[in-house]
Amino acid sequence: MKYLKQLLIIITVSLMGELLHEMVPLPIPASIYGIAGMFILLYSGLLKVGQIRETANFLFEIMPVMFIPPAVGLIKSWDVLKTHWLSYLAVTLVSTILVMAVSGLVTQAVIGKGGSENE
Amino acid sequence: MNEILSASVFIGPFLTLAAYVLAIEIRKKLRFGLFNQLLVAIIICIAVLVLLDIDYETYNQGARHINVLLTPATVCLAVPLYTQIEKLKKNFPAILIGILSGVLTSLGTVLLMAKIFGFSQQEYITFLPKSITTAIGMSVSEELGGYVAITVTSIIVTGVFGNIICEAILKLFGIRNRIAKGIAIGTSSHAIGTTRAMEIGEVEGAMSSLSIVVSGILTVILADIFVSLF
Structure with missing residues (x-):
C-alpha cells in the first residue's frame, strides 16, 4: 500500500x-x-x-x-536547422555558459555580503 | 526492421533505459570527470536507430510514454525545496537577485548575438526563451511568434549542455557556495541541468528546482520587453 x-x-x-x-x-x-x-x-x-x-x-x-x-x-530537426546551425548553436552554448557564470557569481557575491553559508 | 520492432511498444523504453544504464556503468568504469551519462545515452540511442535503420516514430511511439512521468517527477521537486526552506528564507534576496541577473543575461546575450549574426525578428524571438523549462519556453515562443520547433531544440541542447558543462564552469569561475551552484545550474539549464544538480547534492538540487520556476516566470514577464528592444 x-x-x-x-x-x-x-x-x-x-x-x-x-x-x-x-x-x-x-x-x-x-x-x-x-x-x-x-x-x-x-x-x-x-x-x-x-x-x-x-x-x-x-x-x-x-x-x-x-x-x-x-x-x-x-535528429529529425536537422532539415529546419541546417542552413543556420552554426549561429544557432553559438547563441545556445554561449548564452548557457554566461547565464551560469553570472547567476552563480551574483548569488555568491550577495550571500557573501551577509557573511555566511560557504560550503 | 521497422515492421518487426514497431510490433512492440517496449522497443523505445527498452532502448532508452538500456542506453542510460549502460552509460552509468561506463561512467563507473572510466571514473572520468567530463564523462556525461545523459549525453552518452542519447548518443547510444541515436547510433542504434541509425545503424539498425529504425524510424524515430517507431522508437518514440513507446519512448514517449516515459515522458508521462515528467509532470509527477517535476511536482516532486517541491520536496527538496521544502526541506531546504530555512536556507531559502535566509538567503532570499541573494537568490532572487541571482536568478534575475541570470534571466537578464540570457535575454541580453540572445539580443546581442542576434544583432551580430543578423537574425530576423522571428529568429531572435525563437531564442529568447531558450534557458527556461520546455513547457514555458514553448508557449513564450508561440505567443511572441518564434519558430517553436527550433525553440524546443535550443532548450534541449541548452539543458544537455548545461548538464555536461556545469561542474567545469562552476569550478572555472570559482562558484563554490552550494546555493549559488544550484541557482547557476537551474537558471542556465532548467530541469535537465537540475537532474545533475540533484546528483551533486540536496542544497544544489533544491536551489536549481527553485530557479526553474522563478526564471521561467521572470522570462515570461521580461521577454515581452526584450522583443521591443530588437
Whole structure:
C-alpha cells in the first residue's frame, strides 16, 4: 500500500496542476502549478515528506531518462536547422555558459555580503 | 526492421533505459570527470536507430510514454525545496537577485548575438526563451511568434549542455557556495541541468528546482520587453 498511496498523492497534485493550467489563461505549465501546490501542502503541514518520499526518490532517479526521447528527436530537426546551425548553436552554448557564470557569481557575491553559508 | 520492432511498444523504453544504464556503468568504469551519462545515452540511442535503420516514430511511439512521468517527477521537486526552506528564507534576496541577473543575461546575450549574426525578428524571438523549462519556453515562443520547433531544440541542447558543462564552469569561475551552484545550474539549464544538480547534492538540487520556476516566470514577464528592444 505504501507506494500506491504515495503515487496517488503525487498523481493527484499533478492532476490539479493540469486542471489549473487548463482553467487559468497564463503561459504557466501544469508542472509549475504542481510544484507550487505540492510545496504548499508540505509547508502547511497537510502533507508530510514521509508520505511521498520513496516514490519521489524513484521519480528523481529516472528523471534524466525522460529527457532522452525528446533529445533523440533532435535528429529529425536537422532539415529546419541546417542552413543556420552554426549561429544557432553559438547563441545556445554561449548564452548557457554566461547565464551560469553570472547567476552563480551574483548569488555568491550577495550571500557573501551577509557573511555566511560557504560550503 | 521497422515492421518487426514497431510490433512492440517496449522497443523505445527498452532502448532508452538500456542506453542510460549502460552509460552509468561506463561512467563507473572510466571514473572520468567530463564523462556525461545523459549525453552518452542519447548518443547510444541515436547510433542504434541509425545503424539498425529504425524510424524515430517507431522508437518514440513507446519512448514517449516515459515522458508521462515528467509532470509527477517535476511536482516532486517541491520536496527538496521544502526541506531546504530555512536556507531559502535566509538567503532570499541573494537568490532572487541571482536568478534575475541570470534571466537578464540570457535575454541580453540572445539580443546581442542576434544583432551580430543578423537574425530576423522571428529568429531572435525563437531564442529568447531558450534557458527556461520546455513547457514555458514553448508557449513564450508561440505567443511572441518564434519558430517553436527550433525553440524546443535550443532548450534541449541548452539543458544537455548545461548538464555536461556545469561542474567545469562552476569550478572555472570559482562558484563554490552550494546555493549559488544550484541557482547557476537551474537558471542556465532548467530541469535537465537540475537532474545533475540533484546528483551533486540536496542544497544544489533544491536551489536549481527553485530557479526553474522563478526564471521561467521572470522570462515570461521580461521577454515581452526584450522583443521591443530588437
